[in-house]
Amino acid sequence: MATILTAVVLALIGLILGGGGIWLASLGGSWYYVITGLAFLLAGWLLYRRKSIALWLYAAIVIGTLCWAVWEIGFDWWELGPRGGVIVLLALWLLTPWARRGLTGPDGRAPLILAVLASLAVAGYSMTADPKDIAGQLSADKVTPTADLGGNVPAGEWHFYGRTQYGQRYSPLDQITTDNVANLQPAWTYRTGDIKGPDDIGETTYQVTPLKIGDALYICTPHNFAIAIDAATGKEKWRYDPKIKLDKDRQHQTCRGVSYYADAKIAAGQPCAARVYLPTSDARLIALDAANGEICPSFAEGGTLNLLTGMPYPKSGYYYSTSAPLISGGKIIVGGAVNDNYSTEEPSGVIRAFDVDSGALLWNWDSGNPDQTTPLPAGQTYTNNSPNMWSTPSADEKLGLLYVPLGNQTPDQLGMGRSANVEKFSSSITALDLNTGKVRWVRQTVHHDLWDMDVPAQPTLVDITTAGGVVPALVGPTKQGDLYVLDRRSGEPIVPVKEVPAPGGAIEGDHTSPTQPESDLSFNPKPLTGADMWGITMFDQLACRIELQGLRYEGRYTPPSVQGSLIYPGNFGTFNWGGVAVDPVRQVMFGMPTYLAFKSQLIPRDQVPPPDEGRGSEQGLNRNEGAPYAVVMGPFLSPLGIPCQAPPWGYVAGVDLRTGKIAYKHRNGTVYDMTPLPLPFKVGVPGIGGPMVTAGGVAFLGAAVDDYLRAYDLTSGRQLWKARLPAGGQSTPMTYTVADGRQFVVIVAGGHGSVGTKPGDYVMAYTLPK
Template structure:
């Protein structure tokens, strides 16, 4: 019975591989699967006949598969395993007494001829597998210089022990000058305190409900916000709650995002210390309000705006609730609070404006507005007039240089992201760019576009980091701008001109009728863009889902980076998840190096003619994945990750790295796979595959970088010099946020991260704020 069932199994495998293999070959892919199907078929026939020569044929299949796999992908365990795993398991089954023993009795004279070669083939394959486990051909070892390039870095004027802004200072460096924690002692980190906000995931929440906040620290107090926009003050030493404020934000199904990345802090020098609202915390809400709170007690500051509140829907061309809100902390600089906002991607062409507005920090009066649809007129919009509808918006975090009098704003796209017909000249100019605006007037000083005629949702997602860089001509005030497509722009922040060269390279054409593509696209000399995908880069847990991914890969349109969306479906790689997203990178202004978390996930993008779009209903309104309706446009779009039938990425791992680069030379020094499948696989195995993530890193002057972000629930510490992981702490929920670091008066250095999970990548939800420190 065992041998009959085995023969039948081999016949089924032969049929599956044969059908898929022929399809793949017709599409122009590898012929291996057809050959393997024939080998399984012959083995099956011989098994039915109980001939020992079945073992010899199968031995040839094992050796052939091994040779083919090594030829395609060298000695990478994570790519070898799906190619040979099932085949080796079946080989071991064939060698059991239940199969080989029966073959021997039926064909005693030739039994050994089949068993010996099969045993040898299996041993060779296992040897190669063992060797490949010790290799990582995709790893880039190396070192950054340990030496400080400057001993007087500009840290933005924030006290060393504090963290006053989202990126610690207006410069957005995400760099702490604290040195108590070092590569030598970081392994001793332990939990100092844990606080739970009580703001937990609700059944009525939108799918994109996330907890992304980076706390601020001023003297002895931390300030945080929560996904539902509670503002909470905590004691920095103990984590005990001092006060909380609930803005009473109502649920709204039309809201695409429900999150808060941070609050903004300001100390008013015109108000005596200890007086009401002498220090303030500003909270942007999911229902388009900006609220000023007394940092001492959480009470609303009535002198600001309309009884403590600015209504950000003022001047907007439309007023559908939930279509405009702020998820990122505003910039406070030069006596102003400067606010952008998020709009719902791909819901409708009737979107709110992406205007950038500056309000007086004390009164809330509108000082200037920069509307990319009318960029030269920045005086406050007269009452009754409206800003330009559906203009590129800034949903991320801006940076500022008060000495130069400039704010640096990362901009996104006009909705729909994937359709470019009919865009205005200003939309074409400002989409997917970094724009420098005068802090006092809002007038544009310069703009640097990172994608021309963006059809891929490659908005600039990250806060620019400002750092002075030594060049052959002397120190230059620089801007480091990470992008979704993997380029790191290193620009002179006075002019926007490149310090590390940027060149225009040819890009794929062939947009849909009525649209066009840019013939060239910019590429920075410092880039983490991936090499183009090939059929051999398709992955799976087994050779069957790998075969399915190879077929789907060849069915999609793909001509490398910037392949335009299409009716047949296009592969977008990197996808709009980004090589870098809102977490950005961390820069060390002393060593003039950066630490980042490049992520690699391919997405698909398929245009759907309006006549074929189903009527609105549950799950069809629009989101960042699935069907995006683009109401009012000629096409909707279906988009999402490029995954296998098992729901895993179709491209081979690693999908996530940590990396270090020298900002003076533009050279990537090291790059290592990062994170495990512990929380995303059926079995909790700490296999270091290299997983994607959302969140950002920090660097400390002690030479240690900290990063959560990955889809496994850990906070990790790394040696900035070589990228070696030094420590990890288990988190009770997803750590899709950016940590921060501060010190107390007794000299103890703390590292704090918020662990609350992320709706889009399905990490565990929670409401935790966790602080770590060294033992006393």
């Protein structure tokens, strides 16, 4: 009976592989599945007839699959396993007495045993190799021991989102080193009480990087509570509730940071001598007394700025600040998030500079009307749908320049009717005069962006030693994986940037740019092929191959289409808002490149289904009301809900900024929290968040979709320590010292709604034993 059942199983597998293989081959894909499917059918028939030659044929299937798999992808265990796992398991079953009972003819055990042993040998070898790893070392030389860190922030404090106005995410503290970081232990845990609720939108996330000034940490929460915590003990000092209301039209419910300012004109200890500025998801900016959390009434109107002032289409939930404003030169510079792909009637992406003391509007820069930077007269409105800055800028007060990472005009995937100004500034790094808002230079990273490849991260400022001397530079990470290393005075490349041909063939009425910029320093992945498709088994891998062949895909910048296009890198980004961390002394960079392909399909307006109640997500159907097409977007997943492309999906990487070369690139993170069973397999998983580096030679990073905070050797990228977090750590860590001299590392663990990590409300602090 077991023999007959086995024969039936082989025949069913043959039908699935053969039928799917014919479909795949008809689309231009691999013929392996057709051939193997026929072999399975024949082996099933022979087994049903109780012919021992079935084992000889199955041995040929094992060896043929092994040779094909190694030819196609080499010795990568994570890619070999799905191709051969089911086949080898069935081979082992066929060697049992139950499966072989009643077989006649020449004994086929020996060839099948040899085939299995060959497969196990290849599997064993492939487990010791990682063909996708780049091993190397960054220089440990202190190139500029007195490097410019971007202001007079005390070594033991963290005053800005990126620690200083330069956005380096670098701390000069060196108590925690590569030698002792493994001894880090929990110091305290604080819980905010602000947890994602059943009525919250999907992308309710906790992404804040705390500020540390004096003896206090200042944070915000997803629902925009502002809280001060004792930096040494984690005890709450005060909290402020802005009483925001939930809104189903709000695409993001988060807060990445608050801003801090000490007013030199007010004596220390007096009310509002030091302030915390809180951006809210209902488009307010609130000034609070850093000492007690009370509103500072002298700022704006009773302590609050209404950021919808001057906005076209000031609809609730369509505009708000998710990122910390930057305070520089006596100004607080505010950008905002605009809901992607809801409507053609959206608020402006204007960037505004307000007097940090009074809240008076000093200048406004609207990328849709870039020449009018004087304050907008009452009764007028900014340009709707203009490219926005949803992330955080950086600034160089000595040069008098503000560096703005810009998004694109919504709808993201439709470029018809964009103005010349939108075409110029969309998806660019733009330098503005800090005092007037006038444009000083612009460096576009994507021409005529149809892929939502907005510049997502704060530009990082660092002085770089070149053959021509020390150059004040800017490092700009992008979603498409390019790192722009520019002279921040002029925007001219330090690492070369070239124009490369790009795919054409946009929908009727639209166009594509014939070329796109590409930096010589890039984490842009190779184009995907059928060989890159993945699955838990060969069956879902086959399904991914079929879907790939049915999508339009011509490499990076394949235009969106009604057919459905593959977008890789996807709009999740190779880099996202977490950006990179730079050691300005060693002139090296640490980052977390992520690789996830997305699908993008345009839906003609007359085929768009009626609206439903919930739509607070960038995935799924984006309605684009008022445009001729909606768009359906989402990651490229298998029928089992895992990425169709083979891992790794996430790395840690180190770059020498003086040479513009990648020194190392290692898989980062495990599938521990991605699978029903807590498996610690180091596949290299996606992440969203940012790194931090220290003078102790240690890089800290949470971000990955397994719930850990990790420490790495900045020189080699080798993991040195990890701590299990009680929730997703999709935020950027920071570090500081307290009065007794101890160095702390702090990360917020609250989860991320879009990537599905565990929600929470934790602030976690670690330090070395006393």
